[in-house]
Amino acid sequence: MIDDISTKVGIVVDVSTTLNPYREITVTTIAVLGAGRVGSAIARTAMDAGFEVNLAASGPAEDIALLAEIVTPGARAMTAADAVQGADIVVVAVPLHKHRTIDPTGLRGKIVVDAMNYWAAVDGAIDQFDADPRTSSEIVAEHFAGARVVKAFNHIGYHDLEEHRLPRGATGRRALAVASDDRAAAGEIAQVIERIGFDALDAGPLVAGAALEPGTEIFSGAFDAEALQHRLDEAAALASTPTLP
Numbered sequence: 679m680i681d682d683i684s685t686k687v688g689i690v691v692d693v694s695t696t697l698n699p700y701r702e703i704t705v706t707t708i709a710v711l712g713a714g715r716v717g718s719a720i721a722r723t724a725m726d727a728g729f730e731v732n733l734a735a736s737g738p739a740e741d742i743a744l745l746a747e748i749v750t751p752g753a754r755a756m757t758a759a760d761a762v763q764g765a766d767i768v769v770v771a772v773p774l775h776k777h778r779t780i781d782p783t784g785l786r787g788k789i790v791v792d793a794m795n796y797w798a799a800v801d802g803a804i805d806q807f808d809a810d811p812r813t814s815s816e817i818v819a820e821h822f823a824g825a826r827v828v829k830a831f832n833h834i835g836y837h838d839l840e841e842h843r844l845p846r847g848a849t850g851r852r853a854l855a856v857a858s859d860d861r862a863a864a865g866e867i868a869q870v871i872e873r874i875g876f877d878a879l880d881a882g883p884l885v886a887g888a889a890l891e892p893g894t895e896i897f898s899g900a901f902d903a904e905a906l907q908h909r910l911d912e913a914a915a916l917a918s919t920p921t922l923p
C-alpha cells in the first residue's frame with residue numbers, strides 16, 4: 679500500500695520524495711520497442727507531450743520507416759539496438775512471448791517500462807508464465823537483469839491511451855498505476871504518465887503489479903485517482919492477509 683499519495687478533487691498530491699510527478703522532468707527521449715497497437719499509441723502520446731521518440735520493431739529501421747511516417751509522424755524509425763542507445767527510458771511493447779527476443783545488454787542501467795501483459799485467454803498460454811507463480815513483470819525483469827524495470831501502461835487499452843488523456847487537474851482525469859522495485863524509476867515514469875495526460879499512482883513493488891494484471895478489476899476498468907487508489911489499497915490489504923493453512 680502506498681500511503682504517501684493523497685487525492686483532492688481529482689488532483690493527485692504526492693508528498694513523497696521519490697515519486698513526485700511535479701518534479702522537473704529529466705526524460706527527453708523515449709525508445710519504444712514494438713511498433714504495433716500499444717507501441718504506436720505510446721509513441722504518439724509521448725510525442726504530443728513533448729518527448730522525442732525512437733521507434734523500433736523486430737527488424738531493420740527501413741522496415742518500419744513508412745509505417746512510422748504515417749502512423750507515428752515525428753518518431754525516428756530505428757533498429758531496436760539503435761533506439762535504445764540514445765534513450766533515457768525504454769518502453770517494451772512487444773507480445774509477451776517475444777520479450778526474450780529483445781537483447782537485454784543495451785538495457786542495463788536504463789529505466790525499462792514493461793507495458794506487456796500475460797493474457798492467456800486472448801494471446802494464448804505461455805508455458806514459462808504458467809509454470810512461474812511470480813507476476814509477469816517479475817519474470818520479465820529477470821530477462822532484463824540490470825535494468826530498472828517499471829510496470830506501466832498495461833492496464834489501459836491502446837485506443838484509450840489517446841482518448842482518455844486530460845490536462846492535469848481536470849475533473850475525472852483517469853489514473854494509471856506504476857509498479858517497480860526501483861522507487862526513483864517509478865517516479866520518473868510517474869512524471870511521464872502525468873505529462874502524457876493521466877494521474878500517476880504508485881502500486882508499490884513489482885510483485886504488487888499483480889493488482890494490474892489481466893483478470894483484475896483494475897485491468898478491466900477505468901478509474902480516477904481516488905477510485906484507483908482505493909482499489910490498490912484493497913489489493914495490498916488482500917495480499918498481506920495471511921492465508922489459512
Ligand SMILES: NC(=O)c1ccc[n+]([C@@H]2O[C@H](COP(=O)([O-])OP(=O)(O)OC[C@H]3O[C@@H](n4cnc5c(N)ncnc54)[C@H](OP(=O)(O)O)[C@@H]3O)[C@@H](O)[C@H]2O)c1
Pocket residue numbers: 711712713714715716717734735736737758771772773774776779780793794795796797831832833834835836837
Ligand atoms: N492491445 C492493447 O490495448 C494493450 C494494452 C496494454 C498492453 N498491451 C500489451 O502490449 C504488448 C503489445 O501489444 P500490441 O497489441 O501492441 O501488439 P502488436 O500490435 O502485435 O505489436 C507488436 C509489435 O512488437 C514488435 N516486436 C516483436 N518483437 C520485437 C523485438 N524483439 N523488438 C522490437 N519490436 C518487436 C512487432 O514488430 P514485428 O512486426 O517486426 O514483429 C510489432 O511491431 C502485449 O504484451 C500486450 O499484452 C496491449
